[in-house]
Amino acid sequence: MTSRPIRGLMVIALSSAALAGAGAQDPRIGNRLDAPSRVAITALLDSARAQGLPVEPLMEKALQGLAVGADGPRIVAAVRSLSVEMASAHRELGTIATVDEIKAAASAMHAGVPAVELGKMKKQSGLRRSLTLPFTVLADLVSRGVPVEAGVNAIRSLVGAGAKDADLNKFQRNVSVDIEQGAPPAAAAETRAKALPATTKPEEQD
Amino acid sequence: MESSDAALVTRVLHGDVNAYGALVSRYRDRYARYAVHMLGNREDAEEALQDAFTRAYRSLARCEEPERFGAWLFRILLNRCRTSGARRVRRGQTFVHDEGALMKASQEHPAEQTMWREEIERAIGELSADQREAFLLKYVEDLGYDEMAEITGVGVSALKMRVMRACDRLRTLLREVHSG
Amino acid sequence: MAEWGRTTLELIVGELQQPVRLDASFERRVMVRVRRLHAQRRRRGVASWLGVVSRVTHHPGWAAALAAGIVAIVTLGVMRTRPAPTALAGAPREPVQFVLVRPDARSVAVVGDFNDWGLNDSALVATNHQGVWSVTAPVPAGVHRYAFVVNGKEWVADPSAPRSAGDDFGMPSSALVVEDSTK
Numbered sequence: 314m315t316s317r318p319i320r321g322l323m324v325i326a327l328s329s330a331a332l333a334g335a336g337a338q339d340p341r342i343g344n345r346l347d348a349p350s351r352v353a354i355t356a357l358l359d360s361a362r363a364q365g366l367p368v369e370p371l372m373e374k375a376l377q378g379l380a381v382g383a384d385g386p387r388i389v390a391a392v393r394s395l396s397v398e399m400a401s402a403h404r405e406l407g408t409i410a411t412v413d414e415i416k417a418a419a420s421a422m423h424a425g426v427p428a429v430e431l432g433k434m435k436k437q438s439g440l441r442r443s444l445t446l447p448f449t450v451l452a453d454l455v456s457r458g459v460p461v462e463a464g465v466n467a468i469r470s471l472v473g474a475g476a477k478d479a480d481l482n483k484f485q486r487n488v489s490v491d492i493e494q495g496a497p498p499a500a501a502a503e504t505r506a507k508a509l510p511a512t513t514k515p516e517e518q519d
Numbered sequence: 520m521e522s523s524d525a526a527l528v529t530r531v532l533h534g535d536v537n538a539y540g541a542l543v544s545r546y547r548d549r550y551a552r553y554a555v556h557m558l559g560n561r562e563d564a565e566e567a568l569q570d571a572f573t574r575a576y577r578s579l580a581r582c583e584e585p586e587r588f589g590a591w592l593f594r595i596l597l598n599r600c601r602t603s604g605a606r607r608v609r610r611g612q613t614f615v616h617d618e619g620a621l622m623k624a625s626q627e628h629p630a631e632q633t634m635w636r637e638e639i640e641r642a643i644g645e646l647s648a649d650q651r652e653a654f655l656l657k658y659v660e661d662l663g664y665d666e667m668a669e670i671t672g673v674g675v676s677a678l679k680m681r682v683m684r685a686c687d688r689l690r691t692l693l694r695e696v697h698s699g
Numbered sequence: 700m701a702e703w704g705r706t707t708l709e710l711i712v713g714e715l716q717q718p719v720r721l722d723a724s725f726e727r728r729v730m731v732r733v734r735r736l737h738a739q740r741r742r743r744g745v746a747s748w749l750g751v752v753s754r755v756t757h758h759p760g761w762a763a764a765l766a767a768g769i770v771a772i773v774t775l776g777v778m779r780t781r782p783a784p785t786a787l788a789g790a791p792r793e794p795v796q797f798v799l800v801r802p803d804a805r806s807v808a809v810v811g812d813f814n815d816w817g818l819n820d821s822a823l824v825a826t827n828h829q830g831v832w833s834v835t836a837p838v839p840a841g842v843h844r845y846a847f848v849v850n851g852k853e854w855v856a857d858p859s860a861p862r863s864a865g866d867d868f869g870m871p872s873s874a875l876v877v878e879d880s881t882k
Contacts, residue, residue, distance in 0.1 A: 378868050412841075
């Protein structure tokens with residue numbers, strides 16, 4: 314049995330090692346973040362890595378927090394939230410999803426889109442099409458007030474009709490202008506989604 | 520900045536062999552799971568995965584969609600597993616789980632957890648290779664039937680039939696285990 | 700198992716979906732094989748991989764497309780030629796022009812995940828042309844977040860780009876998807 318003082322020393326030694334390790338994890342953070350937050354960030358990165366998730370987006374989130382002057386707990390909370398969203402996105406999108414698709418899906422989830430909806434879209438489009446931009450546009454629509462269901466329907470119909478990324482960029486710009494000019498967000502999305510032509514054969518449903 | 524698959528493939532094709540290490544690191548665990556379940560043991564799975572990575576490297580110039588390197592590699596692994604021969608279960612080293620999850624499970628219901636895992640392992644091993652492949656792709660890798668068809672080269676209706684039969688078979692096997 | 704149903708299937712799948720981790724020696728073993736192949740290829744004097752990949756991009760001008768504060772979600776014209784050996788030292792990057800119309804500003808810079816949100820990155824300090832601030836910088840292919848910083852302190856999202864949903868820190872930002880034109 315280890316005596317209490319010795320055990321205390323061991324705890325201190327381990328904590329110091331953990332803090333030193335955390336600081337050494339990424340020189341971009343260095344000592345810009347308080348030690349407990351560095352440890353928490355390191356743990357979140359390790360956990361993400363163990364789940365097969367890309368860790369760079371989490372690091373970028375921490376760096377963004379530092380750039381705007383956020384405090385440690387707020388940065389940790391933001392990184393944790395992103396890691397949860399990326400894990401859900403990874404689970405729903407499946408093995409074939411790219412890192413960029415997972416990042417974009419996490420952003421859409423942050424805006425309020427359920428992961429399961431993103432998973433359905435990925436299953437529908439499969440390997441044929443990257444959904445990085447569709448998910449990015451969907452996040453934008455929802456953050457501009459388009460109801461989730463209307464946004465999902467609009468993006469699904471566009472992707473299903475074979476819309477290219479250029480079409481989706483045009484769609485996003487048109488909807489945002491319509492909303493800025495006073496159009497109800499749902500109506501703007503639904504109307505603009507109808508305007509784009511079906512350029513290729515519709516994708517098969519499961 | 521974490522490089523995209525396409526960026527890494529391009530670097531490899533231009534002679535940066537280290538970039539391939541990043542691809543190996545990115546996909547090894549994700550695809551090890553499929554290989555372990557498909558082949559039934561870690562050693563064969565690692566060998567299949569090594570071969571798949573090596574074959575992919577050798578054929579990298581023929582990867583038509585570098586941004587989908589992962590899916591292309593998965594097809595190579597799937598073919599490698601198909602030609603690997605019969606599934607060989609080596610007890611005690613078949614499932615290599617996340618240690619944290621294992622610890623949690625064993626703390627909660629150690630005996631039940633082990634028994635349950637062995638039941639599943641045996642039942643999966645009893646499936647035909649076609650059924651096992653379809654079941655793993657559908658439920659474990661969580662692919663849609665269209666993706667499965669694209670990866671396996673098998674028609675959607677045939678895949679649905681395989682998955683259904685796999686479920687039927689698992690139902691029977693696991694019920695037998697339970698009642699036995 | 701008494702009943703077979705959705706729940707049981709989920710339990711089975713949950714068990715089978717547990718992560719499998721390989722140790723670091725796996726990667727080393729693969730890379731030993733790969734380096735051997737690489738060395739063989741070099742010894743045989745095969746300069747390229749079947750001559751398949753030798754691409755570099757040259758892009759047309761950007762200004763016309765960017766009249767009012769735009770951004771660049773990049774869709775590029777591509778011409779393929781043989782690259783210089785150093786062109787692929789890092790990840791492929793595409794030139795992206797960032798534009799913000801702010802006649803009242805004294806300075807405008809771009810920060811984003813592609814420069815680690817670094818305010819001191821001189822490569823992303825915009826120049827002023829009668830209130831139209833712009834800077835063109837190479838950005839790696841992929842999805843990014845970014846913002847303009849006006850007068851060194853005011854964070855502004857790009858008004859004509861998709862919004863980034865993750866404003867966790869109370870500062871607006873925009874989303875940028877850069878296509879890899881080497882594809």
